[in-house]
Amino acid sequence: MxxxxxxxxxxxxxxxxxxxxxxxxxxxxxxxxxxxxxxxxxxxxxxxxxxxxxxxxxxxxxxxxxxxxxxxxxxxxxxxxxxxxxxxxxxxxxxxxxxQVLGALPDATVVLGADHTIEWANEAAARLLNLRWPQDSGRRIQTLVRFPLFLEYVERGDFAEPVEMPSPADGRVRLAVRLIPYGQDQLLLVARDMTRIHRLEQVRRDFVANVSHELRTPLTVMRGYLETLEGAGDELPAAWGEPVAIMGQQVARMQRIVEDLLLLARLEAEPVGAGARVVKVAPMLAQLREEARVLSGERGHRIELTADEELCLRGEEHVLRSAFANVLFNAVQYTPAGGGITMRWYADGDGAHFEVEDNGIGVPPAHIPRLTERFYRVDKGRSRATGGTGLGLAIVKHALNRHDGRLRVQSEVGVGSVFTCDFPRERVVEGCGSIEALPPPKGAAG
Ligand SMILES: Nc1ncnc2c1ncn2[C@@H]1O[C@H](COP(=O)(O)OP(=O)(O)OP(=O)(O)O)[C@@H](O)[C@H]1O
Ligand SMILES: [Mg+2]
Structure with missing residues (x-):
């Protein structure tokens, strides 16, 4: 210096x-x-x-x-x-x-500013979302992508999961659209073409449904013949007795799997909310408790039920029944003889809840998130012994999904489990005990 x-x-x-x-x-x-x-x-x-x-x-x-x-x-x-x-x-x-990199991405990428206005969009956004860049700069995304599920998704503000919708540019293209928050009040919209996966999923669903359907008749025929053989009594050589009985059990098991797979396929295929009527849950649960007692048989479980008689649900009776039965029968299956099982049906500020509490064998924490997967069983040997297929809770999950509900599981090994089916308030009808039959809500199909 x-x-x-x-x-x-x-x-x-x-x-x-x-x-x-x-x-x-x-x-x-x-x-x-x-x-x-x-x-x-x-x-x-x-x-x-x-x-x-x-x-x-x-x-x-x-x-x-x-x-x-x-x-x-x-x-x-x-x-x-x-x-x-x-x-x-x-x-x-x-x-x-x-x-250039963002432009070359096969996924539609849109940068949204405050108030969801478009700040930038790549080429794929034109192809998949019908946005024009730079002509659409500064316009709100809701005014250009008007699919109701997407609008709900944007308003809800919970972007943990993507939303699936048809492409505004081509109705045959299925998109998984996701919003990713970043910076201050800014969002990145990413839309991925899921048409192929969607189609494969459809093929899988159809395949399972068709195979299950085709297996029904041969199984019924086999069961019929086996029952005839079992009924033959002394006419049957002694050495055949046991194999025929085991074959009968296994065919019955296969029939149960086929029925469960068909039910699952139906739950997936039918549109949600179809046939929504008011279902009286309390009497249905009382009936299920009797069936559970029969299932428990000599094992003598104590099965208690507390149910709000005035509390009903908008939904499909047979689907709800199947969900509740699966949860309840699991409690019977996985609770040692003499154990206690409590069923509760009640409402609170969040909605209505069906709860089954048992003091059975419980589920290790690592398995809990996977229980609703198809064919998932914690202890394969034990489940096979009880005749389980591992489809029960998958059915519960889909049945609840159709009613905007979800399954919650709390469990401790050796202490017991609580399986809760939660339903949102919109599905609940209170004070319905004396109503004979209510019409379906406006806009509900079937
Ligand atoms: N109340 C319970 N207590 C302990 N484990 C349970 C309970 N309910 C379910 N499980 C575990 O979850 C697994 C999955 O249950 P799920 O009902 O889907 O299948 P499953 O009972 O084996 O067969 P099924 O298709 O016949 O119902 C069971 O194999 C079992 O290990
Ligand atoms: Mg089960």
Whole structure:
């Protein structure tokens, strides 16, 4: 710093000294000093003017030539500018590349600002969501993508799961649309083409349903013959008795699996909410308790029921029955003889709940999230012994889904389990105990 400034200081001192000497020699010290200061100031003003002009007009070009401190100032500023320019260029290139990458993605990607207005969209957004970029910039996404499920999804603000919907550009294309919050009040919308997976899912569903259906008749025939053989009594060679009985049990088991698979396929295929009538749950539960007692047989479980008689549900009776039966019969199956089982049917601020509590064998925590998968069994050996197929809770899950409900499981190994079916308030009908039959709600099909 001092190195830069010292010539400048010496220049000033030299000028003043020369003015003093000349002034003393000619007898006009004050005038000579004034003249020296004016020249000095003038030089600085001139360079200041050149700097201002260069910054205003010619920043792109080389700075004006200057010596001393002004030369350093010009060159220092020029270097700073060059550096900024390089940085800006790099940033612009990076942004360009970033845009190209997002543009090349096969998924529709839309950047949404506050109030869900479109700030940027890639090419796939035009193909999948029918958005035009940049024409649609600044428009709200809800005014362009108007599918009801999507609008609900945006309003709800819970973006943990994607929403599935047909593409606004082509109804045959199925999309999984997801909103991802980032920064402040900003959202990234990503829409993925799921048509292929959707089609495969449909093929799987149809295949399972068709195979199950086709297996029904041969199984019925086999069961019929086996029952005839079992009924033959002494006419049958003694050695055949046991194999025939086991074959009978296994065919019965296969029939149960086929029926469960068919029920699952039906639950998946029919549109949600079809045939929503008011279902009287309390009498249904009383009947199920009797069936559970029969199932318990000699094992003598204590089965208690507390049910709100006035509390009903809008839904499909046979589907709800099948869900509740599966949860209850599991409690009987997985609770040792003499154990206690309590059924509760009640409402609170969140909606209505059917709960089955047992003091049975319980489920280890690692298995709980997977219980509703098809064919999932905690202890395969034990389940097979009790005739379980592992489809029961999958049926429960789908049956509850159709009623906007969900299954909650709390369990501790060796202590017992609580399986709760939760239903939202919109499904609940209170004070229905004396109503014989209510018409389905407006807009409900079937
Ligand atoms: N109340 C319970 N206590 C302990 N374990 C349970 C209980 N309910 C379910 N489970 C476990 O969850 C698994 C899955 O139950 P799920 O009802 O789906 O199948 P399953 O009972 O084996 O066969 P099924 O299709 O005949 O019902 C069972 O195999 C069992 O291990
Ligand atoms: Mg079961």
């Amino acid at each position: 001092i190195g830069i400034w010292s010539p400048e200081v010496w220049k000033g001192i030299g000028l003043l000294a020369a003015a003093l000497l000349l002034g003393a020699a000619f007898g006009y010290t004050a005038w000579f000093l004034l003249g020296a200061v004016t020249i000095y100031l003038g030089l600085h003003l001139y360079n200041l003017h050149r700097l201002e002009h260069w910054l205003r007009v010619g920043r792109r070009y080389h700075p004006p030539d200057a010596r001393g401190i002004w030369g350093d100032v010009f060159h220092g500023l020029y270097r700073l500018q060059q550096r900024n320019r390089r940085r800006k260029r790099r940033l612009a290139q990076f942004l360009d590349r970033f845009e």
